[in-house]
Amino acid sequence: MKPIETERLRIRNWLDTDRALFAEINADPTVMEFFPRRRERAEADALMDEARQRIEATDLGFFAVALKNGDTPIGFCGLAVTDLEPFLPHGTVEIGLRLALPFWGKGYVTEAGKALLHHGFAERGLDEIVSFAVAKNKRSTAVMRRLGLRHDPARDFDHPRVPDTHPHLKRHVLYSLSRNDWTLGLNIEKAG
Numbered sequence: 001m002k003p004i005e006t007e008r009l010r011i012r013n014w015l016d017t018d019r020a021l022f023a024e025i026n027a028d029p030t031v032m033e034f035f036p037r038r039r040e041r042a043e044a045d046a047l048m049d050e051a052r053q054r055i056e057a058t059d060l061g062f063f064a065v066a067l068k069n070g071d072t073p074i075g076f077c078g079l080a081v082t083d084l085e086p087f088l089p090h091g092t093v094e095i096g097l098r099l100a101l102p103f104w105g106k107g108y109v110t111e112a113g114k115a116l117l118h119h120g121f122a123e124r125g126l127d128e129i130v131s132f133a134v135a136k137n138k139r140s141t142a143v144m145r146r147l148g149l150r151h152d153p154a155r156d157f158d159h160p161r162v163p164d165t166h167p168h169l170k171r172h173v174l175y176s177l178s179r180n181d182w183t184l185g186l187n188i189e190k191a192g
């Protein structure tokens, strides 16, 4: 993929030098509060390899987010094809976000998310982008709202890959944005 640059960030494919950061994110209990389990280093490495191959093959997936200054990795943010039928139709694209704890609270994810919405709608011609999270994950739903996605309660669902041992993490809220509404929002921003 061709890296996407914003004011402070570079969104790009994964590098071997990102492995420590990727593993740190996936092992941190605060970052992973709303996910059923943490991942060991070997598992995190395998996951990063899988993400890298998917991006090489399709230009979609969970990309690395790095600070533009120094190319220091801080987390991931991506446009990925979901695998959640029948809850989401085949081909539905989600925006996903996860940063290492020291980089929370600086607006980085909203900045990256805006660039990804532009990439998804304007460059790739997607009709809709969704995002979902455990209902209590307020930081995540706040980002979705800042990006202009809206809650669509009729599409909330119990995540099929969350095990029964974690019932409190099953219910997910679904937020979505259509290309039409994204374009409308941009026009309002320009006018205002």
Ligand SMILES: CC(C)(COP(=O)(O)OP(=O)(O)OC[C@H]1O[C@@H](n2cnc3c(N)ncnc32)[C@H](O)[C@@H]1OP(=O)(O)O)[C@@H](O)C(=O)NCCC(=O)NCCS
Pocket: 030, 031, 032, 034, 096, 097, 098, 099, 100, 103, 104, 105, 106, 107, 108, 109, 110, 111, 132, 133, 134, 137, 139, 140, 143
């Ligand atoms: C979800 C997650 C990515 C949100 O991160 P975040 O740092 O809260 O989100 P943003 O990058 O948009 O930052 C917004 C905050 O930065 C502040 N901020 C500071 N400088 C800013 C700037 N220059 N521009 C914009 N906001 C700025 C905002 O005021 C806001 O603060 P607040 O949280 O106190 O209201 C993060 O909590 C995370 O990685 N969670 C774990 C993984 C997860 O649950 N992912 C989602 C489930 S799919």
